[in-house]
Amino acid sequence: MRLSLLVTASSLFSSIFLASMVATPAFADSQSLILHQGSTGAQVxxxxxxxxxxxxxxxxxxxxxxFGSITAKAVSDFKTAHHLNASSTVTDQVLSLIERDAKRSAPQPLPIAQQIIAKAKTYLGLPYSWGGTSPSTGFDCSGFTQYVFGQFGISLDRVSQDQATQGNPVASMSDLQTGDLVFFNTSGSYTHVGIYIGNGEFINADDYGIRIDSLYSSYWSTTYEGARNVLS
Incomplete structure (x- = not known):
């Protein structure tokens, strides 16, 4: 009987010991120390x-x-803000939390149409130059649109009449979207082009240079010929 109890106790102790050996590494892995003050390397x-x-x-x-004192304070402040132990050590769980929050806070890129408009606006005030295709020489209307769209890998033909055949037609002025090319009959069919920027306005290179005009002005509303979407 005593021998049986000893065997049973020994088996129970072995089971507990083995279970602890299995459980401990899993806990250690989830809280393993990654970085601390004095650490070096690209991960720091x-x-x-x-x-x-x-x-x-x-x-x-x-x-x-x-990993110096400045990093240590930054880690400690982050952990305090997240109701964690305020030490400056970084476990894999803390590192994952920091990386997750940083990813969430990273600014998202603007849609391509907004990027194109922002780029076009950087040239406001540049003079008009017939045949001009770059900021250094000045722009004519189609040289301006060709250059701006080209900065984003979008190839446009050189003259407005040819650009008017690219992309997809926009049914009406009310269907315009930012980034659309808008065309006008100023001295013949499709002889002027600009970029629609929203709210009834477009940016273009006319005789006064790079500027923003309203589609609803008496001149542009009567010469408007149509638009093309070259972004989709």
Whole structure:
């Protein structure tokens, strides 16, 4: 009987011991130490960059590959804000949390149409130049549209009459979308082109240079010929 109890106790102890051996590594892995003060390497610089994006690492300080006191404070502040242990050590779970928050806070790129319009507006005030195709020489109307769209890998033909055959036609003025090419009969069919920027306005190179005009003005509304969508 005593031998049986000893065998049973021994088996129970072995089971508990083996279970603890299996469970401990899983817990250790989930909380394993990744970085701490004094650590070096590319992972430290990536950590600093993410903390900088989140406002914990000073933007006035260049990121480095060394985990110093500034990084330690940034980590501690981040952990405090997330109701974690305020130490400066970084476990894999903390690192994942920092990376997740940094990814969420990263600015999203503007839609291509908005990027094109923003680029076009940087040339406001440049003079008109017949045959001009670059900021250094000035632009004519189709040289301007060709150049701006070309900055985003969108190839347009050189003259407005040819650009008027590219992309898809826009049914009516009420269907215009930002980034559409708008065409006018100023000295013949499709002899002027601009870029629609929304709210009834377009940016173009006319005799007065690069400027923004209204489609509803007496001149442009009567010379409007149509539009093309070259972005979809």
């Amino acid at each position: 610089q990536s950590l600093q960059h993410d903390l900088q994006e989140l406002g914990y690492f000073p933007s006035s300080v260049d990121t480095t590959t060394y």
